[in-house]
Amino acid sequence: MDEPVASSVSSPQELPPGADREVTQEIHLQKPKLWSPQSPDLYQVRSEVLDNGNAVDVEQTRIGIRRIQIDKDGFLINGEKTFLRGVNRHQEYPYIGNAVPDDAQYRDACKIKQAGFDYVRLSHYPQSPAFLDACDELGLVVMDSILGWQYFSKDPGFAELKYQECRQLIRRDRNHPSVILWEVSPNESSMPKAFVQQANAIAHQEYPGDQCYTCGWMDGDDVFIQARQHGGCLAVTNHPCLVSEYGDWEYYAQNAGLEQNKWKDLQPGERSSRQLRGDGEVRLLQQAMNFQEAHNDNLKTTAFADSVWVMYDYNRGYAPDLESSGVMDIFRLPKFSYWFFRSQRDADEKIAGTPSGPVVFIANYWTHDSPLEVRVFSNCEEVALTLNHKLIERRRPDTSRFSTRLRHAPFTFTLSHFEPGTLRATGFIGGRDVARQERRTPGRVTDLAVRFDLGGKPFASSPRDAVFCYADLQDADSTIVPTARMPVFFGTSDQAHLVGHNPILSEAGTAAILLESDTPKPPCAVYAISLVQDQDQTLILSSAASPTGTKVPDYKISYTTDGTEPSAGSPIYLHPIRNAPQVRAAILVQGHVIASADSRASARSTSDKAVLTAKAATP
Numbered sequence: 001m002d003e004p005v006a007s008s009v010s011s012p013q014e015l016p017p018g019a020d021r022e023v024t025q026e027i028h029l030q031k032p033k034l035w036s037p038q039s040p041d042l043y044q045v046r047s048e049v050l051d052n053g054n055a056v057d058v059e060q061t062r063i064g065i066r067r068i069q070i071d072k073d074g075f076l077i078n079g080e081k082t083f084l085r086g087v088n089r090h091q092e093y094p095y096i097g098n099a100v101p102d103d104a105q106y107r108d109a110c111k112i113k114q115a116g117f118d119y120v121r122l123s124h125y126p127q128s129p130a131f132l133d134a135c136d137e138l139g140l141v142v143m144d145s146i147l148g149w150q151y152f153s154k155d156p157g158f159a160e161l162k163y164q165e166c167r168q169l170i171r172r173d174r175n176h177p178s179v180i181l182w183e184v185s186p187n188e189s190s191m192p193k194a195f196v197q198q199a200n201a202i203a204h205q206e207y208p209g210d211q212c213y214t215c216g217w218m219d220g221d222d223v224f225i226q227a228r229q230h231g232g233c234l235a236v237t238n239h240p241c242l243v244s245e246y247g248d249w250e251y252y253a254q255n256a257g258l259e260q261n262k263w264k265d266l267q268p269g270e271r272s273s274r275q276l277r278g279d280g281e282v283r284l285l286q287q288a289m290n291f292q293e294a295h296n297d298n299l300k301t302t303a304f305a306d307s308v309w310v311m312y313d314y315n316r317g318y319a320p321d322l323e324s325s326g327v328m329d330i331f332r333l334p335k336f337s338y339w340f341f342r343s344q345r346d347a348d349e350k351i352a353g354t355p356s357g358p359v360v361f362i363a364n365y366w367t368h369d370s371p372l373e374v375r376v377f378s379n380c381e382e383v384a385l386t387l388n389h390k391l392i393e394r395r396r397p398d399t400s401r402f403s404t405r406l407r408h409a410p411f412t413f414t415l416s417h418f419e420p421g422t423l424r425a426t427g428f429i430g431g432r433d434v435a436r437q438e439r440r441t442p443g444r445v446t447d448l449a450v451r452f453d454l455g456g457k458p459f460a461s462s463p464r465d466a467v468f469c470y471a472d473l474q475d476a477d478s479t480i481v482p483t484a485r486m487p488v489f490f491g492t493s494d495q496a497h498l499v500g501h502n503p504i505l506s507e508a509g510t511a512a513i514l515l516e517s518d519t520p521k522p523p524c525a526v527y528a529i530s531l532v533q534d535q536d537q538t539l540i541l542s543s544a545a546s547p548t549g550t551k552v553p554d555y556k557i558s559y560t561t562d563g564t565e566p567s568a569g570s571p572i573y574l575h576p577i578r579n580a581p582q583v584r585a586a587i588l589v590q591g592h593v594i595a596s597a598d599s600r601a602s603a604r605s606t607s608d609k610a611v612l613t614a615k616a617a618t619p
Helices: 102-114 129-138 156-173 193-206 281-298 336-342
Strands: 043-051 054-063 068-071 074-077 084-089 119-122 141-145 179-183 214-216 223-226 241-246 305-308 360-362 373-378 382-387 390-395 411-414 422-429 432-440 447-452 465-474 487-492 497-499 510-517 526-534 537-545 556-560 584-589 592-598
Touching (some): 084 102, 084 241, 129 156, 156 179, 241 281, 360 432, 373 382, 373 422, 487 510, 510 526, 526 592, 537 556
Parallel strands (some): 084 305, 119 141, 141 179, 179 214, 223 241, 241 305, 447 537
Antiparallel strands (some): 068 074, 360 373, 382 390, 422 432, 447 465, 487 526, 487 592
């Protein structure tokens, strides 16, 4: 345990039975390490109640020391003016809903930080304290919100309930240095002025001093917040303001941005930001362009922060489909727009003391059907693009109307024709080659590879955990084949279990399932198998991996072609099977079937409404 850096002892207090008393103490700390998004330094405060010199009650509270100021001129933290690039987040996993384990909460926060964001607006319900703990550790600034949206009752009891929620939320979360804003009114709800005033007053009672800032979309709070489709901060000049949501509804409803009346070549679905990861390059590029344009517009206003809607695709509950405007999909796999936002962080900007580094990403699969206009997201000063080692162009960032205020505009290259092979983007800073990325034309599917989304936390280090398991369909050069859409069957052994639809169709070449454990550090492995039809032959692809790094037991693949279940006595797969209208295959470990596949089985898609429903996966 670290040595104490400061301490304070109060004068003796006499407390009658059943009574309570507030005791104020001051602790003076010389040259404290200050908490900020770049340096999230934390301290532990140990509070002890002593009786005759003996500790009869002890509580540990983790805090961060920082000073914030928000006014019409912007946001300052520790005296430094900062624009907060942010995102909205729903606390939800597929299949298990809000029952997200603590380490999974950390992984979600880590992804938000890695994606280039320093601020997250929480959705309208108290989210897990574990997520706020992660924000404290990672340097993510938070807007904390009470329950409710698009509803307010005239019943006086409703307002009283909301006042109670304000007190409970602030009392629970006020020691988190990450929380800088309190949304103490229901979102997008018409409320009496008296309610807004009282909720604001309660917040300042519960968080005394000059470091409490409330926010809401009606006059009366310390900070005005509004979605871009309602105007954002465009007309706000004399009051602190942030853009609470942007990038989704204005494009879905076609009421803002991109001169949409001129989009004669795009169908309504193509104009939207609601694009699944498997919807293809054109639609994923459109989503990224929507976000880019909207973010660029926000930077022209008085907003000191903005938050794109939304970080992860999510199940809405009141509708049978996924809301798919996420920067990442519901299985936490990145879309092209993830790389746009990641490129907005400077290469030398320090995160927890370490430079975030240069970014180069080619937003193109480079197939015969890919756009010949190749967009590269990068935080470098220049990018050179080559095709099969031939220089296409070395250029500086775009200067279109979509990039006038961006930290780092994308780079757009126009090619005259498609030629299979390798695109390479090389980023330069100060004339030096600092980053590279390649995009190879994918071939036929010949391999399967299993990996896990550990995201900064080892699997099952605590009693309960859940991680995503991905199975990538690859060509002979280990390139994911983005057009591959085929069933993948999963299985597991030992003490962990799978949750999700099994089989499930791959999306953009990757299939996903959830691995759960109620046992710390279980020895376990996940197995995946897929049947690939290639002209007149069937390939049986398989892979296995362990999320804990333990050795995966050897396995064999048996198969049948007559419709019967494969077993230890069935033929062992050694080479492609020719002219078989039906193939069934199984992965066997020590003679036991762990995962099985059937060429005639149907499979759910990640975009099906079925992902709304919790379902234990079976082999």
